[in-house]
Amino acid sequence: MQIxxxxxxxxxxxxxxxxxxxxxxxTMGCLHLxxxxxxxxxxxxxxxxxxxxxxxxxxxxxxxxFDKYPKNHEQDINLLxxxxxxxxxxxxxxxxxxxxxxxxxxxxxxxIQVMCGKSRANFFGGILLVIxxxxxxxxxxxxxxxxKDFQQFFLIRKMIQELDFNTKAFLCPxxxxxxxxxxxxxxxxxxxxxxxxxxxxxxxxxxxxxKIIQNExxxxxxxxxxxxxxxxxxFIIDYYELRNQNNLKIVNNISEYIDSRLFVAVNFNNxxxxxxxxxx
Amino acid sequence: MQIxxxxxxxxxxxxxxxxxxxxxxxTMGCLHLxxxxxxxxxxxxxxxxxxxxxxxxxxxxxxxxFDKYPKNHEQDINLLxxxxxxxxxxxxxxxxxxxxxxxxxxxxxxxIQVMCGKSRANFFGGILLVIxxxxxxxxxxxxxxxxKDFQQFFLIRKMIQELDFNTKAFLCPxxxxxxxxxxxxxxxxxxxxxxxxxxxxxxxxxxxxxKIIQNExxxxxxxxxxxxxxxxxxFIIDYYELRNQNNLKIVNNISEYIDSRLFVAVNFNNxxxxxxxxxx
Numbered sequence: 058m059q060i061x062x063x064x065x066x067x068x069x070x071x072x073x074x075x076x077x078x079x080x081x082x083x084t085m086g087c088l089h090l091x092x093x094x095x096x097x098x099x100x101x102x103x104x105x106x107x108x109x110x111x112x113x114x115x116x117x118x119x120x121x122x123f124d125k126y127p128k129n130h131e132q133d134i135n136l137l138x139x140x141x142x143x144x145x146x147x148x149x150x151x152x153x154x155x156x157x158x159x160x161x162x163x164x165x166x167x168x169i170q171v172m173c174g175k176s177r178a179n180f181f182g183g184i185l186l187v188i189x190x191x192x193x194x195x196x197x198x199x200x201x202x203x204x205k206d207f208q209q210f211f212l213i214r215k216m217i218q219e220l221d222f223n224t225k226a227f228l229c230p231x232x233x234x235x236x237x238x239x240x241x242x243x244x245x246x247x248x249x250x251x252x253x254x255x256x257x258x259x260x261x262x263x264x265x266x267x268k269i270i271q272n273e274x275x276x277x278x279x280x281x282x283x284x285x286x287x288x289x290x291x292f293i294i295d296y297y298e299l300r301n302q303n304n305l306k307i308v309n310n311i312s313e314y315i316d317s318r319l320f321v322a323v324n325f326n327n328x329x330x331x332x333x334x335x336x337x
Numbered sequence: 338m339q340i341x342x343x344x345x346x347x348x349x350x351x352x353x354x355x356x357x358x359x360x361x362x363x364t365m366g367c368l369h370l371x372x373x374x375x376x377x378x379x380x381x382x383x384x385x386x387x388x389x390x391x392x393x394x395x396x397x398x399x400x401x402x403f404d405k406y407p408k409n410h411e412q413d414i415n416l417l418x419x420x421x422x423x424x425x426x427x428x429x430x431x432x433x434x435x436x437x438x439x440x441x442x443x444x445x446x447x448x449i450q451v452m453c454g455k456s457r458a459n460f461f462g463g464i465l466l467v468i469x470x471x472x473x474x475x476x477x478x479x480x481x482x483x484x485k486d487f488q489q490f491f492l493i494r495k496m497i498q499e500l501d502f503n504t505k506a507f508l509c510p511x512x513x514x515x516x517x518x519x520x521x522x523x524x525x526x527x528x529x530x531x532x533x534x535x536x537x538x539x540x541x542x543x544x545x546x547x548k549i550i551q552n553e554x555x556x557x558x559x560x561x562x563x564x565x566x567x568x569x570x571x572f573i574i575d576y577y578e579l580r581n582q583n584n585l586k587i588v589n590n591i592s593e594y595i596d597s598r599l600f601v602a603v604n605f606n607n608x609x610x611x612x613x614x615x616x617x
Contacts, residue, residue, distance in 0.1 A: 064501060068503065075355050075356075076355075155499070157446070158499055159444050159445045159446040159495070159499065160442065160443070160444050160445075160495065160496050160499040160500055161442075161443045161444075161445060162440065162441075162442060162443070163440070163441045163442070163443045164439050164440050164441075165439045165440075165441060166437070166439040189500050190500055190501045193500060193501040193502055193503060194501050196503065215439070215440065216440050219435070219438055219439065219440040220440055220469055220470055220473060221344060221470045221473040221474050222473055223348065223473060223476070
């Protein structure tokens with residue numbers, strides 16, 4: 058595995074492998090089995106796999122965890138070597154953003170103003186920006202993203218389509234701990250007791266899904282009941298919503314259930330933000 | 338010369354000529370000698386030259402001349418054939434923009450809020466969007482733009498640098514009528530008498546430049562004098578300004594003259610907008 062630090066060098070990789078299918082897995086590092094399953098998907102679909110590790114300051118807002126976001130480069134490198142990744146790209150942040158960086162990507166629809174886009178002011182603007190830059194630098198044929206961050210996938214795919222990028226985005230299934238908790242680098246903020254308790258989030262989604270499918274009552278009542286239970290257990294709810302996965306609009310009637318997802322985001326134990334979603 | 342109408346086909350041209358340098362000249366058609374000199378520059382610098390003709394609705398604002406913008410495809414095609422252009426790309430507008438298009442490029446600095454960016458609400462947003470899409474579709478090594486639209490060149494070059502596009506932008510000199518009037522498709526709105534009178538604009542720039550260089554008086558007084566003369570001759574001034582060409586800021590002292598340009602935009606005879614600029 059070759060490690061690359063600057064953008065001119067990563068651009069040369071595309072030229073070198075002009076006739077190969079390049080798969081790209083952008084990450085913020087501190088890799089877990091979720092990332093590694095995405096890497097495996099890229100290894101299957103592509104001739105060459107490039108993984109990037111970059112903690113993208115632009116997607117964090119004031120008061121968020123940019124400064125303490127977990128890092129573990131040494132372990133990350135070993136894990137990626139084991140997976141036979143071809144190139145690891147670790148851009149340096151000075152090269153990524155000049156001090157006076159001023160060009161941004163903007164999606165002007167409701168779907169960017171809801172859920173994580175509503176709670177986190179810079180989040181999707183920062184993500185669309187860094188993905189645009191990385192796509193231009195890496196020039197991959199395929200881009201692999203995780204299902205846990207479904208809204209992120211949804212918006213990146215929209216940007217790719219509307220701006221005619223030469224890259225196809227793939228959604229890779231969420232990988233979970235044995236107890237059901239979705240894997241996330243932010244789980245590193247939690248101790249073992251908290252990790253156990255945090256699994257309530259996924260279990261709540263499963264229960265809500267089951268009840269909604271069985272149409273026990275108005276789905277909003279079912280969600281409200283789940284919110285109440287979570288709140289009693291130190292989960293502060295940011296959102297808990299049923300949305301159509303094709304347009305991220307709130308589901309209004311039962312005929313849409315087939316294309317919908319339950320989305321949840323919480324602040325857990327005053328320690329970290331957790332998000333999750335499941336398809337109905 | 339092969340004529341291409343859809344984006345999948347133009348993307349294949351890049352694949353076909355993966356080892357060649359592709360030069361790209363985006364236009365809105367109704368070609369004149371200014372465009373053709375840009376095409377010649379591309380022919381010299383590149384192995385393959387692609388010209389596009391697309392009247393980009395997104396860069397026009399309400400009340401502007403999108404509906405009546407001059408078109409002359411037949412003549413354009415003949416002119417480009419004579420120049421041995423390799424590919425002419427005429428995208429259809431339905432394929433370029435879906436009805437609900439929502440992704441945009443935004444530059445958040447003062448340089449986009451001045452001059453044409455101040456007067457024309459959608460102008461640069463629309464241009465940055467269409468150039469982004471065209472760069473993704475055509476994937477050129479070189480992009481050739483005209484000096485008459487210097488602010489456009491400035492902002493596109495900034496976007497290319499900050500988003501890491503794999504394209505280098507070249508500035509090509511303004512081509513002028515014998516009387517000095519900068520060539521522009523919008524000159525088609527004028528009759529021969531008006532074309533003669535419109536040349537006052539360039540002459541005014543030359544006079545102002547001469548006087549400023551000779552440092553006859555405060556440069557703003559020189560510009561104000563020129564504005565007065567133009568206004569007496571049916572030019573309604575949008576802006577007439579001396580700006581540093583490296584940052585588009587207003588020039589404040591004489592030491593900056595070497596890097597500055599005089600920029601002017603007018604509504605002429607209530608018939609069309611004319612812009613021009615010269616380096617000091």
